[in-house]
Amino acid sequence: TLLLAEGKQTLYLLPEIALTTQLTQRLQAVFGNRLGIYHSGINDNERAEIWLKMLSPQPYEIIIGARSSLFLPFQRLGLVIVDEEHESSYKQQDPAPRYHARDVAVMLAFISGAKTLLGSATPSMESYYNTQTGKYGLVTLGVRFNGSLMPEIAIENTRELRRRKKMKTVLSPKTIELIHSALEECEQVILFRNRRGFSPMITCNQCEWTPKCSRCDVSLTYHKSNKQLVCHYCNSTYPVPNQCPSCHQDSLVPMGQGTEQLEEEVTQLFPACRVARMDMDTTRGKERYEQIIEDFQQQKIQILVGTQMLSKGLDFDHVKVVGVVSADSLLNYPDFRSHERGFQMMTQAAGRAGRKKTPGTVVIQSSDPENPIYSYVKTNDYMGFFHAQLKERSLFHYPPFYRLIRVVCKHRDRTKVEKAASDYAELIKRSLQGRVLGPNKPVVDRVQLQYIREILLKLENGLSPQKIRDILKNAEEKLRQETDLRQVTLYYDVDPL
């Protein structure tokens, strides 16, 4: 408000999904037509109107928006706020420009002489490291919003329970008991399940055949509700075969435990209450998403099952129990950030439990409960987690000590893409030497008929970005001199997520 009085503008960035919720309504009620909302959900006319108003003598004083609002024509920018700065959805992956909205926001503020405020209960390693080195200032809020109490966090050892044949369903007996007691007190429950690398599939229980996309090298996801197989990379759909195409038996069965299956099991376990599911598939439309949120707030729904999109900035007053089902899948993903993401997800999930008066309970089901990450989660020890992670990052040459650049080569012809990738790697190794890793086959090595090879650069802080760019561009030019490789797509992802 102080800034507004000085006639300065404020940009308030939020992850896309959070824009459709309570916060925007609250802010609009306060600021009325001095506030503009800008995100991918608005149409071209609205977009043009906002642009024109921003260029007019009376521009919006506050813009609340998704990452694309960074490019609006601000005239007197005074403050940039990046809320939930740890969110990976701030990074635009495809198509180019591949940028991280948080980093662009910091630069935009610097250029405009504005201040930046990054907000998060679980800051990214990079941002928190910057506060430790003095690059950023740090303001800590010691109390939880609304002064609500910290929940009790319990870790359930599903490996042991399975060994003792106590896991009759995907939920442990203790989780079920906690849900029962919450429901008896007319309180609510949220169950999280990670989506990444954990999609429901079908498989042959005789020969282990699984259906794959014919255009991409990935297993298809099984959608029970409309009996379809879907490729989550190119959106192709396929019918479910009646027989196994490989061994010709009626032996195809669903496997994996996605949110859909979790919802089904929960409905069977608690037939008296209303269960709703919220994930990418049920909430493609904005209205549907808002409807579920509203129903849950009004307690028309007792149990909400969903992926981590649930944890984004939503406040519910009657959530007594939060369950994280198969937390391991968060941590086992082959990515140096998987522990950071796992910690963030579990901590944010815990934040949804017991908002007012009574403390809630968070139950985390894991088959690897000895993993040290759980003790940090249990004691809400961000600092402990941060320093342990920092050691590993330093040891294995990862951010925040090193900057990564991912070089991606793509082509329909596998031999061509392989040659291009290895030639390119050789060229840049001449000057960058051991900083060049690969070429490698990524986890998914063919998408939409294009084969993919990747080269990873680990560059210690302090190297000149200008020099690195020259090296990469020169290598690309040399590569293009070979007629055969001219058509290979080559792109760079700086600071990949």
Ligand SMILES: [Zn+2]
């Ligand atoms: Zn596909």
Ligand SMILES: [Zn+2]
């Ligand atoms: Zn088979």
